[in-house]
Amino acid sequence: MHDAAAGPLTAPERIDDLNRRSAQLVFQHPREALAFSEEALALARAAADQPRMALSALRLGTAASVSGDDERAALLVAEALALFQAVGDTQGEAGAYLSLSTVCRNLGRLIDGLQHALQGLDIARREGLQRLQGACLSNVGLIHTDLGDHQKALEAFLAALPLTRAAGLPGDEAMCLTNLGDVCQQAGEAAQALTHYGAALAIIRRLGHTHHELDVLCGLGQAHVKLGQAEEALSLLRGALDVAQARGDHKCDARLLLGLGDAYQQLGQAEDALHVYRQARTLAAEARAAHEESRALRWLGALHLKRRESAQALDALEEGLALAQGCRAQRDEQEIHALLSETHRQRGAYRAALQHYQRYHQLERELDNLQALHRTQALLLQVDLDQARHAAEAQRQINARLTELNQELAAANAQKAELLARLQAQAEHLVRLSQEDALTGLSNRRHFNECLEAEVQRALRYGRPLSVVLLDIDHFKAVNDTYSHQVGDLVLRELAGLLRASCRQMDTVARFGGEEFVLLLPETAGPAAQTMCERLRQTVQNHDWSGLHPGLRLTVSLGVASYCTLGAAQLLALADAELYRAKGAGRNRVSLASEPGCE
Secondary structure, eight states, X not given: OOOGGGOOOOHHHHHHHHHHHHHHHTTTOHHHHHHHHHHHHHHHHHTTOHHHHHHHHHHHHHHHHHTTOHHHHHHHHHHXXXXXXXXXXXXXXXXXXXXHHHHHHHTTOHHHHHHHHHHHHHHHHHHTOHHHHHHHHHHXXXXXXXXXXXXXXXXXXXXXXXXXXXTTOHHHHHHHHHHHHHHHHHTTOHHHHHHHHHHHHHHHHHHTOHHHHHHHHHHHHHHHHHTTOHHHHHHHHHHHHHHHHHHTOHHHHHHHHHHHHHHHHHTTOHHHHHHHHHHHHHHHHHTTOHHHHHHHHHHHHHHHHHTTOHHHHHHHHHHHHHHHHHTTOHHHHHXXXXXXXXXXXXXXXXXXXXXXXXXXHHHHHHHHHHHHHHHHHHHXXXXXXXXXXXXXXXXXXXXXXXXXXXXXXHHOGGGHHHHHHHHHHHHHHHHHHHHBOTTTOSBOHHHHHHHHHHHHHHHHHHTOOEEEEEEEETTHHHHHHHHOHHHHHHHHHHHHHHHHXXXXXXXXXXXXXXXXXXXXXXXXXXXXXXXXXXXXXXXXXXXXXXXXXXXXXXXXXXXXXXXXXXXXXXXXXXXXXXXXXXXXXXXXXXXXXXXXXXX
Protein backbone atom coordinates (compact mmCIF):
# COMPACT_ATOMS: atom_id res chain seq x y z
CA MET A 1 0.00 0.00 0.00
CA HIS A 2 1.11 3.57 -0.66
CA ASP A 3 2.19 5.68 2.30
CA ALA A 4 0.14 8.90 2.08
CA ALA A 5 2.79 10.78 4.08
CA ALA A 6 5.24 10.17 1.24
CA GLY A 7 3.23 12.43 -1.08
CA PRO A 8 1.12 11.74 -4.17
CA LEU A 9 2.03 8.91 -6.52
CA THR A 10 3.76 9.64 -9.79
CA ALA A 11 2.00 8.48 -12.95
CA PRO A 12 4.15 5.31 -13.30
CA GLU A 13 3.65 4.49 -9.59
CA ARG A 14 -0.10 5.02 -9.95
CA ILE A 15 -0.23 2.65 -12.96
CA ASP A 16 1.78 -0.01 -11.11
CA ASP A 17 -0.45 0.30 -8.05
CA LEU A 18 -3.63 -0.07 -10.12
CA ASN A 19 -2.27 -3.14 -11.90
CA ARG A 20 -1.28 -4.72 -8.57
CA ARG A 21 -4.77 -4.21 -7.22
CA SER A 22 -6.33 -5.60 -10.38
CA ALA A 23 -4.22 -8.77 -10.14
CA GLN A 24 -5.19 -9.23 -6.48
CA LEU A 25 -8.93 -8.84 -7.07
CA VAL A 26 -9.48 -10.36 -10.50
CA PHE A 27 -10.91 -13.71 -9.37
CA GLN A 28 -12.86 -12.59 -6.28
CA HIS A 29 -14.08 -9.23 -7.59
CA PRO A 30 -13.54 -9.13 -11.37
CA ARG A 31 -15.57 -5.96 -11.96
CA GLU A 32 -13.44 -3.97 -9.51
CA ALA A 33 -10.32 -5.40 -11.16
CA LEU A 34 -11.75 -4.32 -14.51
CA ALA A 35 -12.14 -0.73 -13.31
CA PHE A 36 -8.58 -0.60 -11.94
CA SER A 37 -7.13 -1.94 -15.19
CA GLU A 38 -9.20 0.46 -17.32
CA GLU A 39 -7.71 3.39 -15.42
CA ALA A 40 -4.18 1.94 -15.56
CA LEU A 41 -4.35 1.45 -19.32
CA ALA A 42 -5.71 4.97 -19.90
CA LEU A 43 -2.86 6.47 -17.84
CA ALA A 44 -0.22 4.35 -19.59
CA ARG A 45 -1.54 5.36 -23.02
CA ALA A 46 -1.57 9.02 -22.07
CA ALA A 47 2.07 8.71 -21.00
CA ALA A 48 2.98 6.63 -24.11
CA ASP A 49 4.61 4.19 -21.66
CA GLN A 50 4.78 1.03 -23.77
CA PRO A 51 5.93 -1.44 -21.06
CA ARG A 52 3.14 -0.32 -18.73
CA MET A 53 0.64 -0.20 -21.62
CA ALA A 54 1.48 -3.85 -22.29
CA LEU A 55 0.99 -4.94 -18.67
CA SER A 56 -2.19 -2.85 -18.26
CA ALA A 57 -3.71 -4.28 -21.46
CA LEU A 58 -2.88 -7.79 -20.24
CA ARG A 59 -4.43 -7.18 -16.80
CA LEU A 60 -7.52 -5.62 -18.40
CA GLY A 61 -7.83 -8.55 -20.82
CA THR A 62 -7.67 -11.01 -17.92
CA ALA A 63 -10.34 -9.09 -15.99
CA ALA A 64 -12.55 -8.90 -19.10
CA SER A 65 -12.23 -12.66 -19.59
CA VAL A 66 -13.06 -13.47 -15.96
CA SER A 67 -16.05 -11.10 -16.28
CA GLY A 68 -17.29 -13.11 -19.28
CA ASP A 69 -16.32 -10.75 -22.13
CA ASP A 70 -13.85 -12.97 -23.96
CA GLU A 71 -14.26 -11.20 -27.31
CA ARG A 72 -12.96 -7.97 -25.78
CA ALA A 73 -10.37 -9.90 -23.82
CA ALA A 74 -8.97 -11.37 -27.05
CA LEU A 75 -8.41 -7.90 -28.52
CA LEU A 76 -6.78 -6.57 -25.35
CA VAL A 77 -4.44 -9.54 -24.87
CA ALA A 78 -3.44 -9.41 -28.56
CA GLU A 79 -2.58 -5.72 -28.05
CA ALA A 80 -0.55 -6.61 -24.94
CA LEU A 81 1.29 -9.36 -26.87
CA ALA A 82 2.29 -6.95 -29.65
CA LEU A 83 3.53 -4.40 -27.10
CA PHE A 84 5.57 -6.97 -25.15
CA GLN A 85 7.16 -8.08 -28.41
CA ALA A 86 7.88 -4.47 -29.38
CA VAL A 87 9.72 -3.75 -26.11
CA GLY A 88 11.50 -7.14 -26.06
CA ASP A 89 9.88 -8.36 -22.83
CA THR A 90 10.00 -12.15 -23.30
CA GLN A 91 8.43 -12.92 -19.91
CA GLY A 92 5.53 -10.61 -20.70
CA GLU A 93 5.26 -12.17 -24.16
CA ALA A 94 5.01 -15.68 -22.68
CA GLY A 95 2.37 -14.45 -20.21
CA ALA A 96 0.37 -12.86 -23.02
CA TYR A 97 0.46 -16.09 -25.04
CA LEU A 98 -0.79 -17.91 -21.93
CA SER A 99 -3.71 -15.48 -21.47
CA LEU A 100 -4.53 -15.57 -25.19
CA SER A 101 -4.62 -19.36 -24.98
CA THR A 102 -7.17 -19.17 -22.13
CA VAL A 103 -9.33 -16.66 -24.00
CA CYS A 104 -9.31 -18.71 -27.21
CA ARG A 105 -10.30 -21.79 -25.24
CA ASN A 106 -13.20 -19.91 -23.67
CA LEU A 107 -14.29 -18.85 -27.17
CA GLY A 108 -14.19 -22.45 -28.41
CA ARG A 109 -11.15 -21.80 -30.66
CA LEU A 110 -9.30 -24.80 -29.27
CA ILE A 111 -6.57 -25.17 -31.89
CA ASP A 112 -5.73 -21.45 -31.69
CA GLY A 113 -5.65 -21.81 -27.91
CA LEU A 114 -3.34 -24.81 -28.14
CA GLN A 115 -1.02 -22.96 -30.51
CA HIS A 116 -0.75 -19.96 -28.17
CA ALA A 117 -0.16 -22.21 -25.13
CA LEU A 118 2.65 -24.01 -26.95
CA GLN A 119 4.15 -20.70 -28.11
CA GLY A 120 4.15 -19.44 -24.52
CA LEU A 121 5.62 -22.74 -23.33
CA ASP A 122 8.44 -22.49 -25.88
CA ILE A 123 9.41 -19.01 -24.67
CA ALA A 124 9.10 -20.00 -21.01
CA ARG A 125 11.37 -23.02 -21.52
CA ARG A 126 13.91 -20.96 -23.42
CA GLU A 127 13.99 -18.29 -20.71
CA GLY A 128 13.84 -20.73 -17.78
CA LEU A 129 10.49 -19.36 -16.48
CA GLN A 130 9.23 -22.27 -14.38
CA ARG A 131 5.94 -20.69 -13.32
CA LEU A 132 4.94 -19.89 -16.88
CA GLN A 133 6.10 -23.31 -18.08
CA GLY A 134 3.75 -24.93 -15.58
CA ALA A 135 0.85 -22.62 -16.43
CA CYS A 136 1.25 -23.11 -20.19
CA LEU A 137 1.45 -26.89 -19.75
CA SER A 138 -1.73 -26.73 -17.69
CA ASN A 139 -3.47 -24.88 -20.51
CA VAL A 140 -2.22 -27.49 -22.97
CA GLY A 141 -3.74 -30.13 -20.69
CA LEU A 142 -7.06 -28.29 -20.42
CA ILE A 143 -7.36 -27.97 -24.20
CA HIS A 144 -6.51 -31.64 -24.74
CA THR A 145 -9.21 -32.41 -22.18
CA ASP A 146 -11.70 -30.38 -24.24
CA LEU A 147 -10.54 -32.28 -27.34
CA GLY A 148 -11.28 -35.57 -25.56
CA ASP A 149 -7.63 -36.66 -25.56
CA HIS A 150 -7.34 -37.64 -21.92
CA GLN A 151 -3.92 -39.28 -22.29
CA LYS A 152 -2.28 -36.13 -23.68
CA ALA A 153 -4.09 -34.05 -21.05
CA LEU A 154 -2.71 -36.25 -18.25
CA GLU A 155 0.81 -36.04 -19.72
CA ALA A 156 0.63 -32.24 -19.79
CA PHE A 157 -0.69 -31.92 -16.21
CA LEU A 158 1.85 -34.42 -14.86
CA ALA A 159 4.63 -32.44 -16.58
CA ALA A 160 3.30 -29.19 -15.11
CA LEU A 161 3.03 -30.46 -11.51
CA PRO A 162 6.77 -30.70 -10.64
CA LEU A 163 7.37 -27.30 -12.26
CA THR A 164 4.82 -25.62 -10.00
CA ARG A 165 6.43 -27.28 -6.97
CA ALA A 166 9.96 -26.34 -8.06
CA ALA A 167 8.82 -22.74 -8.56
CA GLY A 168 7.41 -22.67 -4.99
CA LEU A 169 3.86 -21.83 -6.15
CA PRO A 170 1.38 -23.80 -4.04
CA GLY A 171 -1.61 -22.07 -5.63
CA ASP A 172 -0.52 -23.19 -9.10
CA GLU A 173 0.23 -26.66 -7.73
CA ALA A 174 -3.31 -26.87 -6.35
CA MET A 175 -4.81 -25.81 -9.70
CA CYS A 176 -2.72 -28.46 -11.46
CA LEU A 177 -3.93 -31.13 -9.03
CA THR A 178 -7.51 -29.97 -9.58
CA ASN A 179 -7.05 -30.29 -13.34
CA LEU A 180 -5.64 -33.78 -12.85
CA GLY A 181 -8.73 -34.65 -10.81
CA ASP A 182 -11.03 -33.31 -13.53
CA VAL A 183 -9.39 -35.25 -16.34
CA CYS A 184 -9.24 -38.45 -14.29
CA GLN A 185 -12.92 -38.08 -13.56
CA GLN A 186 -13.74 -37.57 -17.25
CA ALA A 187 -11.64 -40.61 -18.11
CA GLY A 188 -13.69 -42.72 -15.66
CA GLU A 189 -11.00 -42.88 -12.95
CA ALA A 190 -13.08 -41.45 -10.10
CA ALA A 191 -10.96 -43.02 -7.33
CA GLN A 192 -7.78 -41.47 -8.75
CA ALA A 193 -9.66 -38.17 -9.14
CA LEU A 194 -10.45 -38.23 -5.38
CA THR A 195 -6.72 -38.51 -4.60
CA HIS A 196 -5.84 -35.48 -6.70
CA TYR A 197 -8.79 -33.42 -5.44
CA GLY A 198 -7.88 -34.26 -1.83
CA ALA A 199 -4.28 -33.08 -2.31
CA ALA A 200 -5.51 -29.89 -3.99
CA LEU A 201 -8.03 -29.18 -1.23
CA ALA A 202 -5.38 -29.44 1.50
CA ILE A 203 -3.22 -26.83 -0.25
CA ILE A 204 -6.11 -24.48 -1.03
CA ARG A 205 -7.42 -24.48 2.54
CA ARG A 206 -3.93 -23.74 3.82
CA LEU A 207 -3.76 -20.77 1.43
CA GLY A 208 -7.34 -19.62 2.11
CA HIS A 209 -8.30 -19.50 -1.60
CA THR A 210 -12.06 -19.84 -1.24
CA HIS A 211 -12.91 -19.42 -4.93
CA HIS A 212 -10.66 -22.34 -5.86
CA GLU A 213 -11.88 -24.41 -2.91
CA LEU A 214 -15.42 -24.38 -4.30
CA ASP A 215 -14.23 -25.77 -7.65
CA VAL A 216 -12.42 -28.60 -5.88
CA LEU A 217 -15.38 -29.40 -3.64
CA CYS A 218 -17.64 -29.55 -6.67
CA GLY A 219 -15.26 -32.03 -8.32
CA LEU A 220 -14.97 -34.06 -5.11
CA GLY A 221 -18.76 -34.26 -4.83
CA GLN A 222 -19.13 -35.49 -8.41
CA ALA A 223 -16.37 -38.08 -7.89
CA HIS A 224 -18.11 -39.43 -4.75
CA VAL A 225 -21.37 -39.70 -6.69
CA LYS A 226 -19.65 -41.68 -9.46
CA LEU A 227 -18.20 -44.01 -6.82
CA GLY A 228 -21.68 -44.53 -5.33
CA GLN A 229 -20.82 -42.53 -2.20
CA ALA A 230 -23.85 -40.24 -2.20
CA GLU A 231 -23.78 -39.42 1.54
CA GLU A 232 -20.17 -38.20 1.34
CA ALA A 233 -21.09 -36.16 -1.73
CA LEU A 234 -24.04 -34.53 0.04
CA SER A 235 -21.91 -33.55 3.04
CA LEU A 236 -19.22 -31.96 0.87
CA LEU A 237 -21.58 -30.19 -1.51
CA ARG A 238 -23.83 -28.75 1.21
CA GLY A 239 -20.84 -27.24 2.97
CA ALA A 240 -19.55 -25.80 -0.28
CA LEU A 241 -22.99 -24.41 -1.10
CA ASP A 242 -23.07 -22.44 2.15
CA VAL A 243 -19.74 -20.79 1.23
CA ALA A 244 -20.83 -20.06 -2.35
CA GLN A 245 -24.13 -18.53 -1.24
CA ALA A 246 -22.31 -16.30 1.23
CA ARG A 247 -20.15 -15.03 -1.63
CA GLY A 248 -23.16 -14.48 -3.90
CA ASP A 249 -21.62 -16.59 -6.67
CA HIS A 250 -24.78 -17.86 -8.38
CA LYS A 251 -22.94 -19.65 -11.18
CA CYS A 252 -20.97 -21.67 -8.63
CA ASP A 253 -24.19 -22.21 -6.63
CA ALA A 254 -25.79 -23.72 -9.74
CA ARG A 255 -22.92 -26.14 -10.32
CA LEU A 256 -22.97 -27.29 -6.71
CA LEU A 257 -26.75 -27.74 -6.77
CA LEU A 258 -26.48 -29.91 -9.88
CA GLY A 259 -24.06 -32.14 -7.99
CA LEU A 260 -26.48 -32.27 -5.04
CA GLY A 261 -29.27 -33.33 -7.38
CA ASP A 262 -27.19 -36.25 -8.65
CA ALA A 263 -26.49 -37.33 -5.06
CA TYR A 264 -30.18 -37.10 -4.14
CA GLN A 265 -31.11 -39.21 -7.16
CA GLN A 266 -28.58 -41.85 -6.14
CA LEU A 267 -30.20 -41.96 -2.70
CA GLY A 268 -33.65 -42.28 -4.27
CA GLN A 269 -34.78 -38.85 -3.06
CA ALA A 270 -36.37 -37.73 -6.31
CA GLU A 271 -38.34 -34.81 -4.86
CA ASP A 272 -35.21 -33.33 -3.28
CA ALA A 273 -33.39 -33.78 -6.59
CA LEU A 274 -36.19 -31.98 -8.48
CA HIS A 275 -36.08 -29.14 -5.96
CA VAL A 276 -32.31 -28.53 -6.24
CA TYR A 277 -32.39 -28.85 -10.05
CA ARG A 278 -35.04 -26.11 -10.16
CA GLN A 279 -32.94 -23.99 -7.80
CA ALA A 280 -29.88 -24.54 -9.97
CA ARG A 281 -31.83 -23.47 -13.06
CA THR A 282 -33.03 -20.26 -11.35
CA LEU A 283 -29.57 -19.30 -10.07
CA ALA A 284 -27.90 -20.05 -13.41
CA ALA A 285 -30.47 -17.84 -15.15
CA GLU A 286 -29.78 -15.01 -12.68
CA ALA A 287 -26.03 -15.39 -13.32
CA ARG A 288 -26.66 -15.50 -17.10
CA ALA A 289 -24.79 -18.80 -17.16
CA ALA A 290 -26.55 -20.34 -20.14
CA HIS A 291 -24.43 -23.50 -20.11
CA GLU A 292 -25.25 -24.28 -16.46
CA GLU A 293 -28.92 -23.39 -16.99
CA SER A 294 -29.12 -25.73 -19.97
CA ARG A 295 -27.61 -28.56 -17.92
CA ALA A 296 -30.00 -27.94 -15.04
CA LEU A 297 -32.96 -28.16 -17.44
CA ARG A 298 -31.52 -31.30 -19.04
CA TRP A 299 -31.20 -33.09 -15.69
CA LEU A 300 -34.58 -31.77 -14.59
CA GLY A 301 -36.12 -33.10 -17.81
CA ALA A 302 -34.34 -36.44 -17.43
CA LEU A 303 -35.69 -36.86 -13.90
CA HIS A 304 -39.26 -35.99 -15.00
CA LEU A 305 -38.89 -38.51 -17.81
CA LYS A 306 -37.72 -41.15 -15.35
CA ARG A 307 -40.82 -40.42 -13.27
CA ARG A 308 -42.93 -40.71 -16.48
CA GLU A 309 -43.95 -37.04 -16.18
CA SER A 310 -43.61 -36.51 -19.91
CA ALA A 311 -45.30 -33.09 -20.13
CA GLN A 312 -42.97 -31.56 -17.53
CA ALA A 313 -40.02 -33.35 -19.12
CA LEU A 314 -40.93 -31.96 -22.54
CA ASP A 315 -41.14 -28.37 -21.25
CA ALA A 316 -37.78 -28.56 -19.45
CA LEU A 317 -35.97 -30.30 -22.29
CA GLU A 318 -37.21 -28.00 -25.05
CA GLU A 319 -36.17 -24.97 -23.00
CA GLY A 320 -32.80 -26.58 -22.27
CA LEU A 321 -32.33 -27.40 -25.97
CA ALA A 322 -32.82 -23.76 -26.96
CA LEU A 323 -30.23 -22.66 -24.38
CA ALA A 324 -27.73 -25.33 -25.42
CA GLN A 325 -28.06 -24.26 -29.05
CA GLY A 326 -27.68 -20.61 -28.09
CA CYS A 327 -24.42 -21.19 -26.21
CA ARG A 328 -23.16 -23.74 -28.74
CA ALA A 329 -22.98 -26.56 -26.15
CA GLN A 330 -23.31 -29.30 -28.77
CA ARG A 331 -22.65 -32.25 -26.43
CA ASP A 332 -25.46 -31.04 -24.16
CA GLU A 333 -27.65 -30.48 -27.23
CA GLN A 334 -26.96 -34.04 -28.33
CA GLU A 335 -27.94 -35.49 -24.93
CA ILE A 336 -31.11 -33.39 -24.85
CA HIS A 337 -32.14 -34.70 -28.30
CA ALA A 338 -31.77 -38.25 -26.96
CA LEU A 339 -33.97 -37.39 -23.96
CA LEU A 340 -36.53 -35.62 -26.17
CA SER A 341 -36.68 -38.66 -28.45
CA GLU A 342 -37.51 -40.86 -25.46
CA THR A 343 -39.99 -38.29 -24.11
CA HIS A 344 -41.92 -38.14 -27.41
CA ARG A 345 -41.86 -41.94 -27.65
CA GLN A 346 -43.32 -42.10 -24.16
CA ARG A 347 -46.07 -39.73 -25.27
CA GLY A 348 -46.74 -41.73 -28.45
CA ALA A 349 -45.45 -38.98 -30.76
CA TYR A 350 -43.29 -41.34 -32.81
CA ARG A 351 -42.58 -38.98 -35.71
CA ALA A 352 -41.15 -36.34 -33.34
CA ALA A 353 -39.29 -39.07 -31.45
CA LEU A 354 -37.68 -40.21 -34.70
CA GLN A 355 -36.68 -36.66 -35.64
CA HIS A 356 -34.90 -36.12 -32.32
CA TYR A 357 -33.34 -39.58 -32.55
CA GLN A 358 -31.97 -38.77 -36.01
CA ARG A 359 -30.71 -35.36 -34.86
CA TYR A 360 -28.98 -37.04 -31.90
CA HIS A 361 -27.03 -39.37 -34.20
CA GLN A 362 -26.32 -36.58 -36.70
CA LEU A 363 -24.76 -34.50 -33.92
CA GLU A 364 -22.83 -37.52 -32.70
CA ARG A 365 -21.29 -37.98 -36.16
CA GLU A 366 -20.57 -34.25 -36.54
CA LEU A 367 -18.95 -34.01 -33.12
CA ASP A 368 -16.88 -37.15 -33.58
CA ASN A 369 -15.68 -35.88 -36.96
CA LEU A 370 -14.90 -32.45 -35.48
CA GLN A 371 -13.03 -34.03 -32.59
CA ALA A 372 -11.00 -36.17 -34.99
CA LEU A 373 -10.24 -33.07 -37.10
CA HIS A 374 -9.17 -31.10 -34.03
CA ARG A 375 -6.90 -33.91 -32.88
CA THR A 376 -5.29 -34.07 -36.31
CA GLN A 377 -4.85 -30.30 -36.33
CA ALA A 378 -3.38 -30.44 -32.83
CA LEU A 379 -0.89 -33.11 -33.92
CA LEU A 380 0.14 -31.14 -37.02
CA LEU A 381 0.46 -28.01 -34.91
CA GLN A 382 2.72 -29.84 -32.46
CA VAL A 383 4.91 -31.09 -35.32
CA ASP A 384 5.17 -27.59 -36.83
CA LEU A 385 6.02 -26.02 -33.50
CA ASP A 386 8.60 -28.72 -32.73
CA GLN A 387 10.30 -28.03 -36.04
CA ALA A 388 10.17 -24.29 -35.44
CA ARG A 389 11.55 -24.79 -31.92
CA HIS A 390 14.47 -26.88 -33.20
CA ALA A 391 15.24 -24.26 -35.83
CA ALA A 392 14.94 -21.47 -33.26
CA GLU A 393 17.20 -23.39 -30.85
CA ALA A 394 19.83 -23.82 -33.55
CA GLN A 395 19.62 -20.12 -34.34
CA ARG A 396 19.75 -19.32 -30.64
CA GLN A 397 22.93 -21.32 -30.27
CA ILE A 398 24.46 -19.52 -33.22
CA ASN A 399 23.40 -16.16 -31.78
CA ALA A 400 24.70 -17.14 -28.36
CA ARG A 401 28.05 -18.03 -29.85
CA LEU A 402 28.19 -14.75 -31.77
CA THR A 403 27.28 -12.85 -28.61
CA GLU A 404 30.00 -14.67 -26.72
CA LEU A 405 32.52 -13.75 -29.40
CA ASN A 406 31.43 -10.12 -29.30
CA GLN A 407 31.79 -10.05 -25.52
CA GLU A 408 35.26 -11.49 -25.83
CA LEU A 409 36.09 -8.81 -28.37
CA ALA A 410 34.86 -6.05 -26.06
CA ALA A 411 36.78 -7.47 -23.07
CA ALA A 412 40.04 -7.93 -24.97
CA ASN A 413 40.71 -4.69 -26.86
CA ALA A 414 44.30 -5.67 -27.44
CA GLN A 415 43.21 -8.72 -29.42
CA LYS A 416 40.34 -7.06 -31.26
CA ALA A 417 42.13 -6.46 -34.57
CA GLU A 418 43.55 -9.98 -34.67
CA LEU A 419 40.20 -11.57 -33.81
CA LEU A 420 38.30 -9.48 -36.36
CA ALA A 421 40.82 -10.45 -39.03
CA ARG A 422 40.44 -14.10 -38.07
CA LEU A 423 36.66 -13.91 -38.25
CA GLN A 424 36.84 -12.15 -41.61
CA ALA A 425 39.21 -14.83 -42.90
CA GLN A 426 36.85 -17.53 -41.69
CA ALA A 427 33.91 -15.85 -43.43
CA GLU A 428 35.87 -15.54 -46.65
CA HIS A 429 36.94 -19.16 -46.31
CA LEU A 430 33.33 -20.25 -45.93
CA VAL A 431 32.31 -18.23 -48.99
CA ARG A 432 35.20 -19.74 -50.91
CA LEU A 433 34.25 -23.24 -49.79
CA SER A 434 30.68 -22.67 -50.94
CA GLN A 435 31.99 -21.72 -54.42
CA GLU A 436 34.91 -24.12 -54.86
CA ASP A 437 35.21 -27.76 -55.80
CA ALA A 438 36.88 -29.48 -52.85
CA LEU A 439 39.19 -31.70 -54.92
CA THR A 440 40.49 -29.29 -57.57
CA GLY A 441 40.06 -25.85 -56.02
CA LEU A 442 38.23 -24.71 -59.16
CA SER A 443 34.79 -23.12 -59.12
CA ASN A 444 32.02 -25.62 -58.43
CA ARG A 445 29.02 -26.13 -60.65
CA ARG A 446 26.72 -23.91 -58.59
CA HIS A 447 29.15 -20.97 -58.74
CA PHE A 448 29.73 -21.54 -62.46
CA ASN A 449 25.96 -21.44 -63.10
CA GLU A 450 25.75 -18.08 -61.30
CA CYS A 451 28.61 -16.67 -63.40
CA LEU A 452 27.13 -18.11 -66.60
CA GLU A 453 23.73 -16.52 -65.96
CA ALA A 454 25.33 -13.12 -65.34
CA GLU A 455 27.51 -13.30 -68.48
CA VAL A 456 24.62 -14.51 -70.66
CA GLN A 457 22.51 -11.56 -69.51
CA ARG A 458 25.36 -9.19 -70.35
CA ALA A 459 25.90 -10.78 -73.77
CA LEU A 460 22.19 -10.60 -74.58
CA ARG A 461 21.90 -6.98 -73.42
CA TYR A 462 24.91 -5.66 -75.31
CA GLY A 463 25.18 -8.17 -78.16
CA ARG A 464 28.65 -9.27 -77.08
CA PRO A 465 30.22 -12.66 -77.94
CA LEU A 466 30.32 -15.39 -75.30
CA SER A 467 31.74 -18.91 -75.47
CA VAL A 468 31.19 -21.94 -73.25
CA VAL A 469 33.54 -24.94 -73.41
CA LEU A 470 32.83 -28.39 -72.01
CA LEU A 471 35.99 -30.49 -71.60
CA ASP A 472 36.14 -34.20 -70.80
CA ILE A 473 39.19 -36.41 -70.10
CA ASP A 474 39.30 -39.19 -72.66
CA HIS A 475 39.10 -42.73 -71.24
CA PHE A 476 39.28 -41.46 -67.65
CA LYS A 477 37.68 -44.65 -66.35
CA ALA A 478 40.65 -46.56 -67.68
CA VAL A 479 42.96 -44.28 -65.69
CA ASN A 480 41.10 -45.10 -62.48
CA ASP A 481 40.89 -48.81 -63.27
CA THR A 482 44.55 -49.10 -64.38
CA TYR A 483 46.36 -46.75 -62.01
CA SER A 484 43.90 -46.42 -59.05
CA HIS A 485 41.41 -43.78 -58.01
CA GLN A 486 44.14 -42.00 -56.04
CA VAL A 487 46.05 -41.40 -59.28
CA GLY A 488 42.77 -40.34 -60.89
CA ASP A 489 42.33 -37.65 -58.25
CA LEU A 490 45.90 -36.44 -58.85
CA VAL A 491 45.15 -36.23 -62.58
CA LEU A 492 42.06 -34.08 -61.92
CA ARG A 493 44.05 -31.71 -59.72
CA GLU A 494 46.92 -31.41 -62.21
CA LEU A 495 44.54 -30.82 -65.12
CA ALA A 496 42.80 -28.12 -63.07
CA GLY A 497 46.17 -26.34 -62.76
CA LEU A 498 46.73 -26.55 -66.53
CA LEU A 499 43.29 -25.10 -67.19
CA ARG A 500 43.84 -22.19 -64.80
CA ALA A 501 47.23 -21.43 -66.35
CA SER A 502 45.76 -21.49 -69.87
CA CYS A 503 42.84 -19.14 -69.21
CA ARG A 504 42.58 -15.41 -68.68
CA GLN A 505 41.75 -13.81 -65.31
CA MET A 506 38.32 -12.82 -66.64
CA ASP A 507 37.48 -16.43 -67.60
CA THR A 508 35.75 -18.86 -65.23
CA VAL A 509 37.11 -22.40 -64.94
CA ALA A 510 34.96 -24.95 -63.08
CA ARG A 511 34.70 -28.63 -62.42
CA PHE A 512 31.36 -29.63 -63.89
CA GLY A 513 31.22 -33.15 -62.49
CA GLY A 514 33.41 -36.26 -62.45
CA GLU A 515 36.09 -35.87 -65.13
CA GLU A 516 34.18 -33.09 -66.91
CA PHE A 517 35.26 -29.43 -66.74
CA VAL A 518 33.68 -26.25 -68.09
CA LEU A 519 35.14 -22.92 -69.21
CA LEU A 520 33.27 -19.62 -69.47
CA LEU A 521 34.97 -17.23 -71.93
CA PRO A 522 33.42 -13.72 -72.02
CA GLU A 523 34.12 -11.46 -74.99
CA THR A 524 35.33 -14.48 -76.97
CA ALA A 525 33.87 -15.34 -80.38
CA GLY A 526 33.95 -18.77 -82.01
CA PRO A 527 37.27 -18.61 -83.89
CA ALA A 528 39.17 -17.24 -80.90
CA ALA A 529 37.56 -19.83 -78.59
CA GLN A 530 38.47 -22.63 -81.01
CA THR A 531 42.09 -21.45 -81.21
CA MET A 532 42.37 -21.25 -77.43
CA CYS A 533 40.81 -24.73 -77.01
CA GLU A 534 43.11 -26.26 -79.64
CA ARG A 535 46.10 -24.81 -77.80
CA LEU A 536 44.72 -26.22 -74.52
CA ARG A 537 44.17 -29.65 -76.12
CA GLN A 538 47.78 -29.75 -77.27
CA THR A 539 49.00 -28.60 -73.86
CA VAL A 540 47.25 -31.55 -72.21
CA GLN A 541 48.44 -34.01 -74.86
CA ASN A 542 52.05 -32.86 -74.59
CA HIS A 543 52.13 -32.55 -70.80
CA ASP A 544 54.45 -34.90 -68.94
CA TRP A 545 52.05 -37.01 -66.87
CA SER A 546 54.64 -39.57 -65.88
CA GLY A 547 55.32 -37.70 -62.66
CA LEU A 548 51.95 -38.99 -61.46
CA HIS A 549 52.55 -42.52 -62.70
CA PRO A 550 55.07 -43.98 -65.15
CA GLY A 551 53.61 -44.46 -68.61
CA LEU A 552 50.55 -42.25 -67.96
CA ARG A 553 49.36 -40.21 -70.97
CA LEU A 554 46.18 -38.17 -71.32
CA THR A 555 44.12 -36.43 -73.96
CA VAL A 556 40.93 -34.37 -73.72
CA SER A 557 37.93 -33.70 -75.94
CA LEU A 558 36.35 -30.22 -76.02
CA GLY A 559 32.94 -28.99 -77.14
CA VAL A 560 32.64 -25.26 -77.82
CA ALA A 561 29.45 -23.18 -78.13
CA SER A 562 29.89 -19.54 -79.11
CA TYR A 563 26.73 -17.42 -79.32
CA CYS A 564 25.49 -14.02 -78.19
CA THR A 565 21.73 -14.62 -78.52
CA LEU A 566 21.15 -17.83 -76.52
CA GLY A 567 20.19 -18.40 -72.90
CA ALA A 568 22.36 -20.23 -70.39
CA ALA A 569 20.67 -23.62 -70.69
CA GLN A 570 20.77 -23.52 -74.51
CA LEU A 571 24.43 -22.55 -74.52
CA LEU A 572 25.35 -25.42 -72.21
CA ALA A 573 23.28 -27.86 -74.24
CA LEU A 574 25.07 -26.85 -77.45
CA ALA A 575 28.49 -27.17 -75.80
CA ASP A 576 27.48 -30.62 -74.52
CA ALA A 577 26.35 -31.65 -78.00
CA GLU A 578 29.67 -30.51 -79.48
CA LEU A 579 31.56 -32.42 -76.79
CA TYR A 580 29.74 -35.59 -77.77
CA ARG A 581 30.47 -34.78 -81.42
CA ALA A 582 34.19 -34.53 -80.62
CA LYS A 583 34.13 -37.83 -78.76
CA GLY A 584 32.20 -39.47 -81.56
CA ALA A 585 34.75 -38.28 -84.09
CA GLY A 586 37.56 -40.11 -82.31
CA ARG A 587 38.28 -38.00 -79.17
CA ASN A 588 41.32 -35.73 -78.57
CA ARG A 589 39.81 -32.95 -80.64
CA VAL A 590 37.82 -29.69 -80.51
CA SER A 591 34.31 -29.35 -81.97
CA LEU A 592 32.76 -25.88 -82.40
CA ALA A 593 29.22 -24.55 -82.85
CA SER A 594 29.13 -20.80 -83.32
CA GLU A 595 26.71 -18.06 -84.33
CA PRO A 596 27.74 -16.24 -87.54
CA GLY A 597 28.26 -12.52 -87.11
CA CYS A 598 28.59 -12.72 -83.31
CA GLU A 599 31.94 -10.98 -83.01
